Amino acid sequence: MATDMQPILQIQDLNLGFSMRQGVFDVLHGISFDLHRGKTTCVVGESGSGKSVTARTILNMVPPPGKINGGRILFNPDGTEIDLTALDPRGPAIRQIRGGRIAMIFQEPMSSLSPVHTIGSQIIEAIRLHRDVSKKEARDLAIEVLKQVEIPNPDKAVDRYAFEFSGGMRQRAMIAMALSCRPDVLIADEPTTALDVTTQAEILDLMKNLQTELGMAIMFITHDMGVVAEIADEVVVMEKGHVVEQGDIHQIFEAPQHPYTQKLLNAVRRLEEPAAAKVRPAGDSGNILRVENLQLRFEKKEGFFQRVTDVTKAVDGVSFDLKQGEALGIVGESGSGKTTVGRCIARVYDPNAGVIDYAGRDLIAANKNQLRDTRKQIRMIFQDPFASLNPRMTVKQIIAEPLIVNGIAKGQELEDRVAKLLTEVGLDPGMMERYPHAFSGGQRQRIVVARAIALEPRLVIADEPTSALDVSIRTQVLDLLLKLQAEMGLSFIFISHDMAVIRYFCDRVAVMYRGKIVEIGETEEIITNPQHPYTKALLSSVPIPDPKLRGTRQRHRYVTET
Amino acid sequence: MIWRYILKRIIWMIPFMFAVSVVAFLLIQAPPGDYLTTYIAKLGESNELLDQASIDNLRARFGLDQPLYVQYFKWVANLLQGDFGMSFEWRQPVSDLVWERMGLTLCLSFATLLFTWAVAFPIGVYSAVHKYSIGDYIATTIGFIGLATPNFLLALILMYIGVVHFGTDVGGLFSPEYQNAPWSAAKVWNLIEHLWLPVIVLGTSATASLIRIMRANLLDELNKPYVDTARAKGLSEFALIMKYPVRVALNPFISTIGWVLPNLVSGAVVTAIVLSLPTAGPLMLQALLSQDMYLAGAFVLLLSSLTVIGMLISDILLVLLDPRVRYE
Structure with a gap:
């Protein structure tokens, strides 16, 4: 292997502290690893x-107060x-290295x-600097x-x-900017996390x-073991500021030593197959939702008379059924209209045409009072648990809000309901007086789930509920949803770009x-x-x-033939 | 693209100015009575009484007996020919009274704007980059004091200091010998010598609020990932802050062009009276009090157009500065 070669970058026993009011708080505890030319x-x-x-x-850009x-x-x-x-x-010495010898790309x-x-x-600025x-x-x-980056x-x-370009x-x-000065080392900090799988594959x-062309060393930061398997030569596993394991890619994947590495690998591998604890809907259960020829156009209006200059068919004739107790996944890349379909069903958007038949009532034709009634039964879970919780409300206020708005409970009864909901989603009821910022991403998503099930809905529309979460937490949240589905007989519309999660x-x-359903069927059937x-390209x-x-x-x- | 935008905006100004002229006219007519009633009341105070015939006569001469819309259209028709009408009170063409005052107002506004920017920009950037440093605290403290002090009070204090400690006359925009002199190089110099005090007085609170705006905006931008990108390129700290976050945080600075004019005229009347500045504010106030409608109307209209032009300039600059505005 390349270990006998002189590494281009060596991190030796690096320790880093954040000076806080209470003293120095270490975030890196003596980590060491090497980067090699031509290796990832x-x-x-x-x-x-x-x-x-x-x-x-590495670039000596430690964020303060580090x-x-x-x-x-x-x-x-x-x-x-x-x-x-x-x-x-x-100083000028490090600035010569930044961008010139060691370049970085961000998430x-x-x-x-x-x-x-x-x-x-x-x-051009980067080029002329160096x-x-x-x-x-x-x-x-x-x-x-x-041209080189295609x-x-x-x-x-x-x-x-930049805003004229897609992600x-x-x-x-x-x-392109990072490579413009032909660096010796490229540091990529989660460069594909914010991208679709198809785009991610292309970027990788x-x-x-x-790398083959330029022979540089790449340090690739990711939390996704699937990506690691695709591109790594060497793997460094970090946990809480320690390097817990490092080694050759095959060694890490075949014989992981540290329990944390094993946990990370298990988390991805579990997503390779359907959940064991899944409750299938009964074969004879009726439809809870029937969507027929749903259409929604976004019109771009311009000029004095607001002429329509451009029409985007966000949803272009979508039809499907959803059985009682069933989980239907909607998968597609960004811009495919999957989120818009979800929002049409929740009637956040007004569809232009079609039928949304929820338990015998057409939601498109429904009036305000009828909608208020169905909104108790159809709830949404959003992608970003950081943005979908009001930072100025306590967890108790957040979860209690739908109960208060719908006049379902108050006083001690309300408090008991909130406590019960928190227990159900696996949180300690004693934490209900805290604010969202005191919780981790996974815990916040549990709070979002608790809010969604507070009114005992029958249908939950989950829009990328796990995309913002780490892989190991992803399975925890999914298992929680599975448990609730089994207990409450919930039906799900589950929107995601991640085939594994689906x-x-x-x-x-x-x-x-592009606004149409190109294929629908049993999950295993579609995947195999x-x-x-x-679908083949996506898979x-x-x-x-x-x-x-x-x-x-x-x-x-x-590529469509148009 | 950009020329089309500017042209579009200029065309939009036409209906807008028309609306402004209607509003200006209605505003002046809004108080009960007209110039004659005020005039008669004034004469009455000195025990001069006019008989009904001469009142009617005067009314006909001023055109005040005609219905409102006729008065309005006459006014606008004359305006389009550059004739602002006669001032009842001064018995002079309005344009003679207005132009010099407007010129000085513009001059003062512009100087104040430059002063505000020159002071607020570096201090704002400094206190954002050195957040919670001694310098930031000092700038913040001075800023809040400046924000909280009423302009006229500051004017009085500075005048007191000027007279008592430096023995100079600090009121007005000219020394007495130049007051009515024709324009000359010496008079311009004299103006510049007198300008600093009203500029400081009028600019302090705007400076203080701009410092705060700049600081808050820049603080938001400093943590954006593109700043890290620029740093990872190897740019020096000063160059990268000036080129990236400051540029994005600059938008509110540009927007101030739009509001500095109306602010100076409407908010600075008291200051202008205290400092006896020959600007538009005091004269307009007097014209409104005596219902001298053509004079007041001219002021309201001119100030509105200047404001509209200021807005236009700031919008065009914004478009040039921030490409995102262009595409909306």
């Missing part, structure tokens, strides 16, 4: 494990060793590029590097703004190709593409024997958490 090292761990802090410390209080980071690009931790964090392609500068100007070239030459180099029409794209294109632009392929949770799945080419992009199967699959993107 994946740093895996859940949120709060110290992965991102490590990445920033302070390096032990260890070294040795950078050795050409035979002379530089201790990065010893450099002045604002959020939306916000990691300046909204008010063109893509080109940001890349290379002595004229503006014209830098522009040509920028176009060249945009952005179409690079000579036009160079003058566009995947923005991340490509970020990569791109990074692999560029497979774990859903009885049937509908695959959406997809019919529609789009081919899902990372498989097994490094031995790497490269055995032909990956492709579905």
Whole structure:
């Protein structure tokens, strides 16, 4: 293996503390690992494990109030060793290395590029910081590097703004910027977490190709073991600021030593098959929901007379049934209209046409009073547990709100109901007076679930309920929903872009593409024997958490023949 | 793209100005009575009584006997030819009275705006970047004091200090010898010498609030991921802060162009009276009190157009500065 080669970057016994009022609080406890030229090292761990802090410390960009209080980071690009931790964090020496020798890309392609500068100007700036070239030459180099990351029409794209690009294109632009100075080391901090699986697969392929071409070392931070299996040569597992295990990819996947590594692997592997504890709907149970030819158009209006200049068919003739006690998955990439379908059923949006027949009542034709009645029975769970809870309300107020609004309980009875709900979702009722910020992401999503089931609904529309969560917490929340489904006989519409989660949770799945359902059927049937080419493409992009199967699959993107 | 936008905005100004002229006219007519009733009341105070015939005569001469809409259309028709009408009270064409005052008002507004920006921008940036430092606390304290002190009080204090400690006359915009002199280089210099005091007085509270706005906006931007991206590129700290977060946080600065004019005119009347500034405010107040409708109307109309133009300028600058505005 490459271990006899001189590593390009060595992290030795790195210790990092945050100075707080109560004293110094360590977030990195003496971590050590190496990066090698031409190799990809994946740093895996859940949120709060110290992965991102490590990445920033390599560039000596420790976020305040953090302070390096032990260890070294040795950078050795050409035979002379530089201790990065010893450099002045604002000095010219480290600035020469940042972007020039060690480049970094970030998680959020939306916000990691300046909204008010063109893509080109940001890349040109990076080039001219580190290379002595004229503006014209830098522009040509920028176009060249945009071409390298496979952005179409690079000579036009160079003058566009970030907000004119899709998420995947923005991340490509970020990569182009990072690679524009031919760095020796590329640090990627969860570069695909905010992207669709199809886009993620493309970005991973791109990074692999560029690595072979340029021979740089990549440090790839992720929490997704499936991604690790796809691209890593070496794996470093971090937990709470410690490196608990590191080694060759095959060794980690086949013989994980540390219980935390095993837990991470189990969490992904469990999502490889349907949940064992799943209660299937009774065969003779009737439909709770029937959606027929649902349509919703978004119109863009312009000018003095508000002429309609552009129509987007967000939902274009969607039909399906949902049985009592069944979980129906809706899967598709962003922009496919899956979220819009959910919101139409909850009547957040007003559909343009179609029938939504809920237990014999057409929700599209329903008046306000009837809607208020059905809204007690149809509840929603949202994606981001950080944004969907009011930070200024206590957990008790949050969960009690639907009960109070609908005049169901008050006083001591209300308190008892809230306590019971909290117990049901696996939280301690003693915590009901706390505010959401005191809870972790998984706990917050449990609070959201408690609020959703407070009115004892019959149908729950869950919109990407686990996407913002770490993998191990993902299964916990899914298991909670399964338990509630079994106890309360709930029906689910489960919207997700993640096939693994759908497979774990859903009885049937509908695959959406550009506002239409292209395929619908039993989950296992669709996954093992997809019919529609789009479904096949979608399935081919899902990372498989097994490094031995790497490269055995032909990956492709579905393009409509229009 | 951008030219189309500007053209569109200018065309939009036409119906807007028309609406403003209607509102201005109605506002002036809103108090009961007209100039003549005020005039008669004034004459009555000095025991001069007019008989009904001469009152009717005067009324006909001023055109006050005609219905409102006729008066309005006459006014607007004359306006379009550049004729603002006669001031009842001063017995002079309104344009003679208005232009110099408006010019000085504009000049003072512009100087105040520059002062506000020049002071607020660096202090705002400093106190955001060095949050909770000694410098930030000092700037914040001064800012809050500036925000809380009424302008006229500050004017009185500064005048007192000027007279008692420096022995200079700090009122007005000119020394007495230049008051009625024709414009000359010396008079311009004299104006500049007198300008600093009203500029400080009028600009302090705006400066204080802009410092706070800049600080709050920049604090939001400083933690955005694109700042990290710029830092990871190897930019120096100063260059990256100026180029990225400050640029995004600049929008409210640009917006101030729009409101500085109406603010100066309506909010600064008391200050202008205390400092005896020959600006539009005091004259307009007097014109409104005596129902001198053409004079007041001219002021309201001119100030509204200046405000509209200020808004236009700030909108155009915003579009140039922030590409996201362009695409909405």
